């Protein structure tokens with residue numbers, strides 16, 4: 263019988279952690295690193311691994327906005343960590359520079375293409391933008407079809423259905439055509455000022471500013487739709503190198519270091535919990551060891567989402583990662599991300615690991631799990647108060663693990 267959720271609600275902070283503004287969590291400070299142009303050289307990635315092991319717990323996470331974060335940093339060690347991150351090009355030199363809007367690039371950009379050129383221009387000009395809300399972000403996604411549609415962004419650079427460049431202000435039905443990348447960046451800059459002048463700081467996000475766009479930004483073009491609803495970059499060989507997945511968005515620094523072979527030139531981050539290792543080809547390597555990374559497109563963990571849970575997050579009352587791994591082992595014959603359905607294990611109703619619905623969602627509450635079918639972490643459950651073994655049994659008896 264369906265039961266209404268508890269009125270207990272997760273804490274919504276309304277701001278994003280960074281390196282200069284770390285967030286206190288259940289396992290210490292969380293320090294977030296934003297790779298410039300969505301890429302770290304191999305040397306910088308190795309430095310990040312060193313930082314994770316020296317000042318953190320050794321875990322590195324890849325977020326849904328393609329940022330990397332260290333966990334378990336203690337307050338006493340944080341100043342030394344920051345000096346290291348700045349010295350190695352992993353953090354902005356000061357807090358003000360870090361607070362500029364995040365740029366998310368479609369990971370398969372090429373040097374000289376519109377995505378890359380727009381990012382380079384914006385990097386130089388964002389210092390002159392007005393102060394914007396913490397969560398503000400730009401998606402630079404100017405390939406033939408967008409790939410970042412599922413990632414929240416206030417402004418997007420994309421293509422129209424005719425193939426021209428367009429700027430999309432979030433929440434609008436049409437996009438504004440622009441002549442070239444220079445014009446796109448100029449328009450984005452002007453729209454950022456317009457957002458602030460239109461009360462955007464109070465509204466928080468572009469989609470919440472309901473005023474019509476000004477005449478100089480008239481939105482008249484339909485944008486190209488994504489041609490594929492499967493998240494991009496399948497683990498395995500890629501024309502630019504090799505893709506590896508991070509199970510539930512995290513890996514140890516030791517695992518990552520082990521795949522950073524000498525022939526890798528850089529590592530691109532993605533919002534899909536996968537890294538593109540530039541320059542390495544799977545065919546040149548032996549079969550990957552069981553290193554905690556995902557190398558196989560059929561890995562059942564690709565069809566699962568799990569947040570850090572307890573003890574990593576202070577809002578969690580359940581250890582999501584252990585249950586996720588136990589369920590993944592029972593889905594070992596599963597068809598990876600080609601599966602018809604997803605399984606979401608959330609430490610609380612906030613649903614950090616997945617904002618959309620999943621075929622099966624287990625949400626922690628007061629040390630037990632609620633079961634939600636076809637919904638989000640905060641939707642009404644069909645069963646409540648399940649322990650881990652209850653949850654596994656419930657799903658096994660209903661064949662729900664063979665999604």
Ligand code: SF4
Nearest residue numbers: 569575578609610614
């Ligand atoms: S969903 Fe998970 S990570 Fe997010 S606040 Fe809840 S317990 Fe923490």
